[in-house]
Amino acid sequence: MVEEEQDLNELMLERRRKLDELAEKGIAAYSDKYERSHTIEEVLNDYDELGDEVSVSLAGRIMAVREHGKASFADLADMSGRMQLYAKQNEIGEELYELFISLDIGDHIGVEGTLFKTRRGEITLRIKDFRLLSKSLRPLPEKWHGLTDVELRYRQRYVDLIVNPDVRETFVLRSKIIHSMREYLDDKDFLEVETPLMHTIAGGASARPFVTHHNTLDMDLYLRIAPELYLKRLLVGGFEKVYEIGKNLRNEGISTKHNPEFTSMELYQAYADYQDMMDITEDLIVTITEETLGTLQVEYEGEEIDLSPGWTRITMIDAIKKHANVDFTEVDDLQTAKGLADEHHVEYEDETTVGEIINEFFEEFVEDKLIQPTFITEYPIEVSPLAKRKPENKEFTERFELFIAGNELANAFSELNDPIDQKERFEKQMEQREAGDDEAHMMDQDFIRALEYGMPPAGGLGIGIDRLIMLLTDSSSIRDVILFPHMRPE
RNA sequence: GGGCCAUUAGCUCAGCUGGCAGAGCACCUGACUUUUAAUCAGGGUGUCGGAGGUUCAACUCCUCCAUGGCUCACCA
Secondary structure: OHHHHHHOOHHHHHHHHHHHHHHHHOOOOEOOOOOOOOOHHHHHHOHHHHOOOOOEEEEEEEEEEEOOOOEEEEEEEEOOEEEEEEEEHHHHOHHHHHHHHOOOOOOEEEEEEEEEEOOOOOEEEEEEEEEEEEOOOOOOOOOOOOOOOHHHHHHOHHHHHHHOHHHHHHHHHHHHHHHHHHHHHHHOOOEEOOOOOEEOOOOOOOOOOOEEEEOOOOEEEEEOOOOHHHHHHHHHOOOOEEEEEEEEEOOOOOEOOEOOEEEEEEEEEEOOOHHHHHHHHHHHHHHHHHHHHOOOEEEEOOEEEEOOOOOEEEEHHHHHHHHHOOOOOOOOOHHHHHHHHHHOOOOOOOOOOHHHHHHHHHHHHHHHHOOOOEEEEOOEHHHOOOEOEEOOEEEEEOEEEEEEOOEEEEEEEEEOOOHHHHHHHHHHHHHHHHOOOOOOOOOOHHHHHHHHHOOOOEEEEEEEHHHHHHHHHOOOOHHHOOOOOOOOOO
């Protein structure tokens, strides 16, 4: 308690003094619900119909006070907008006027009055009565520069949202994008499902999981790194089109493109393949972009990105040929691959494979050049343990990833439905695990059992929703599209 | 994890070669009945991120630590 008192700076002490004053006068600082007749946006839009006679009531937060003798102005903000209030002492009485003058920036009030236009033409509410709804005890950041300290913005997102309108816009848009995605998938008869967040085996991606503990069962559980294996079990179960939108958790590095928890959309469609997934991916992103932004020309970090349909589709091998001028078409032995890697200063592990070296070349020379939407297809089998092989070339898979602005936005493949092949792939992954790769896949016996019952051929797709939202909101960091990004404790 | 940078009032930021801690906004007092980044007059509110060290003297120089940013590595 004593420590708390010492934490209060003068501005906060002043507000607590006002709180005491209110208590003495018997005025509630935190009062009950307030029935408003309009939002600010409605009042501003409908001013011509409402005129100067109709009484309206609003609720919101005081964002500025301009004291002006016996008549004063204030700005009120609600979720829909911001407008000016006008209070005149001889109209509302000395007592209420005193209270109006003593309002602080950040206080919530409910206010009733009529409308008029000021000399400068600003639609303003002439107060007849108002009530304090919630007293603010902490000063808000400066009205002009706002809050720019990145750390404070993330730690105290509530303040960021109050004072930075474009931050609020970003998250409204985020909600619209996800809504639009659901609508698209529901329209196409995909069934939205929910699968477990706590797994006994962490599968469906190559990533280190978080571990937690169940007390009653006295066992460790992994937080899911991907919903993939559960969604495919549903294909076995007879659901032909399913999707899930939700969080994945990965115990890995944090960067402008990685947050430990992130949101993905995964969908699976029976009797389809990765070509169908490419069509869906393109159509889905085009549709929700048009619906939420009203255009397919998107600016991201100064680059003009054209999302008009007909996105480039190119194999990984061809992309490497094009951007690095290295041809892996005929390369099928490790020695030749290593030689090429050495020649081009591409690093690789001692225990590597041709496929992994090809993947390294892609990441090193191609990825960040893919500014316009590009599907990279035919991934090496070694980096695709859950994807179906290409019939004509067993070393590559029917898989693609979508890149826009150098960012990986989607990953999809024809799902491997051969239980024997899948088991062998898991065993390969297990070997890598034992060799020290703790991101290699774990063996999932139940998943193999499910495949043994028969999973229809299917296309599967995962879209990184945070990254998609980054693109559509021109955000350079994933933290700008996650309301409460992970931070170390203060 | 490595490299670079940052941390000064509630917020946004100055602070030189080591010599009394500064501005704007916010806040307080007063004036002002259509202002709007209101204006005018007065008031500086601080553990200079933390701990050591060098020095007559440290916001300033050195070391370590913390947090954050960028970047490389790792990672989809």
